Amino acid sequence: MGVRQTTILVILSFVAGLVVASFAGFREFIPGLLEGAWVTVRITVQGCLLAVVMAVIAGIAKMYGPWPLRWLAVCYIEVFRGTSALVQLFWLFFVLPHFGVFLEPMTVAVVGLGLNVGAYGAEVVRGAIQAVPRGQWEASTALNLTRMQALRRIILPQALVAMIPPWGNLFIELLKSTAIVSLITIGDLAFRAQQMNQTTLKTVQIFSIVLVMYLAISMVITLLMRLLERRAAAGLSRGRVS
Amino acid sequence: MLWDWGYTWEILPVLAGAAIVTIEATLVGFVIAALLGLAFAILRMSPSAWVRLPVGGLVEFIRSTPLLIQIFFLFFVFPKFGVTLSAFTAGFLALGLHYSTYCSEVYRAGLENIPKGQWEASIALNLSPWVTFRDIIIPQAIPPVVPALGNYLVALFKETPLLSAIAVLELMQTAKILGSENFRYTEPMTLVGIFFLLLSLISAAGIRQVERWLKNRRG
Numbered sequence: 001m002g003v004r005q006t007t008i009l010v011i012l013s014f015v016a017g018l019v020v021a022s023f024a025g026f027r028e029f030i031p032g033l034l035e036g037a038w039v040t041v042r043i044t045v046q047g048c049l050l051a052v053v054m055a056v057i058a059g060i061a062k063m064y065g066p067w068p069l070r071w072l073a074v075c076y077i078e079v080f081r082g083t084s085a086l087v088q089l090f091w092l093f094f095v096l097p098h099f100g101v102f103l104e105p106m107t108v109a110v111v112g113l114g115l116n117v118g119a120y121g122a123e124v125v126r127g128a129i130q131a132v133p134r135g136q137w138e139a140s141t142a143l144n145l146t147r148m149q150a151l152r153r154i155i156l157p158q159a160l161v162a163m164i165p166p167w168g169n170l171f172i173e174l175l176k177s178t179a180i181v182s183l184i185t186i187g188d189l190a191f192r193a194q195q196m197n198q199t200t201l202k203t204v205q206i207f208s209i210v211l212v213m214y215l216a217i218s219m220v221i222t223l224l225m226r227l228l229e230r231r232a233a234a235g236l237s238r239g240r241v242s
Numbered sequence: 243m244l245w246d247w248g249y250t251w252e253i254l255p256v257l258a259g260a261a262i263v264t265i266e267a268t269l270v271g272f273v274i275a276a277l278l279g280l281a282f283a284i285l286r287m288s289p290s291a292w293v294r295l296p297v298g299g300l301v302e303f304i305r306s307t308p309l310l311i312q313i314f315f316l317f318f319v320f321p322k323f324g325v326t327l328s329a330f331t332a333g334f335l336a337l338g339l340h341y342s343t344y345c346s347e348v349y350r351a352g353l354e355n356i357p358k359g360q361w362e363a364s365i366a367l368n369l370s371p372w373v374t375f376r377d378i379i380i381p382q383a384i385p386p387v388v389p390a391l392g393n394y395l396v397a398l399f400k401e402t403p404l405l406s407a408i409a410v411l412e413l414m415q416t417a418k419i420l421g422s423e424n425f426r427y428t429e430p431m432t433l434v435g436i437f438f439l440l441l442s443l444i445s446a447a448g449i450r451q452v453e454r455w456l457k458n459r460r461g
Contacts, residue, residue, distance in 0.1 A: 074297065083439050084402075087435050090418070172306060180407075214308055
């Protein structure tokens with residue numbers, strides 16, 4: 001799907017959403033669910049930022065770091081990829097206070113999901129850097145750039161383009177995993193849905209709206225990533241630009 | 243004391259029992275995901291747009307909404323339509339349905355890799371579409387994508403703790419109950435984490451083995 005098709009789809013689904021929202025059966029739930037959606041969006045954005053930072057650090061440390069750093073990065077990646085996101089959240093939420101570290105539930109959510117997705121992202125970063133042709137490194141050496149300069153000025157800008165599509169998928173994975181923060185008492189979209197379900201028992205309406213809301217947020221992410229991809233690829237005369 | 247070994251040995255058998263439920267849910271869920279995924283992949287190749295587009299839309303929809311909400315949907319909404327599912331059934335159905343959409347993408351990659359000549363030869367031999375799929379296409383399309391399917395088996399396994407949200411007595415729920423009974427979360431939660439880590443690492447090694455075997459077999 002190109003940028004234009006995605007934009008049209010997003011606009012169409014928002015119009016459809018508004019039409020559905022105007023029906024009496026749905027209207028009463030919208031304000032409360034929108035509040036929950038706002039919490040979901042906040043956690044998603046902050047979690048994504050943390051994930052990108054962690055992924056770049058861990059990915060580069062695993063490839064170029066001195067051995068203690070490399071070992072640490074491998075441990076981080078394997079532990080967070082090898083256990084469930086929910087187990088990690090519960091661990092941060094229930095076990096850390098036992099060691100004297102008390103975190104706000106919101107912080108637990110952002111840190112837990114950010115670290116989890118960051119571990120997957122580290123492999124994306126590594127793959128994208130390795131996909132940059134060797135000649136680029138050799139040319140940088142020939143131009144007397146230091147390794148750090150070469151990485152920052154030559155390699156990373158090229159790797160970035162290859163990273164964007166897999167990062168789009170990871171951001172959507174992160175959005176979907178935010179639903180589990182409702183299990184550690186945060187009032188996100190999934191939490192509001194359950195709460196309203198218990199008080200009104202209008203299960204069908206509530207969960208239908210919630211599914212559509214998640215779909216809308218994920219489509220916005222897809223659209224933004226498409227735009228970013230087009231922008232990042234603009235300077236490079238490589239591949240297909242749509 | 244930070245870590246109580248006596249308590250650890252006491253809860254280990256209980257957790258081991260719950261681990262069996264987790265593994266059961268994983269296996270049943272994955273069988274559904276593998277079969278339904280193949281069906282989705284084949285339907286998305288249908289020549290008729292009336293089949294292709296709705297199935298494609300459904301797959302995208304399931305893939306972009308959270309598994310937790312889908313579990314709730316099956317558990318809370320289906321009874322309104324007269325289909326009451328037990329927590330365990332709703333759980334493995336939701337897992338299977340969610341991961342079938344991922345599997346369908348994997349199968350699609352496998353199916354698209356089959357050279358066009360194979361289809362044309364099947365038509366030349368006057369094979370029906372059903373026989374073509376069963377005897378010609380699927381036997382060639384599946385083996386190369388087995389490692390990718392294996393990755394989703396591990397991913398599905400790691401999502402099973404979500405079933406604790408509808409009170410299926412799997413590993414996570416059991417650990418939570420043990421934690422709240424004894425006011426000690428450190429040991430059960432850490433053990434659950436270690437269990438998942440160990441099984442994921444073992445299965446990742448297994449998948450690499452299968453990958454190598456497939457590569458050698460193709461020569």
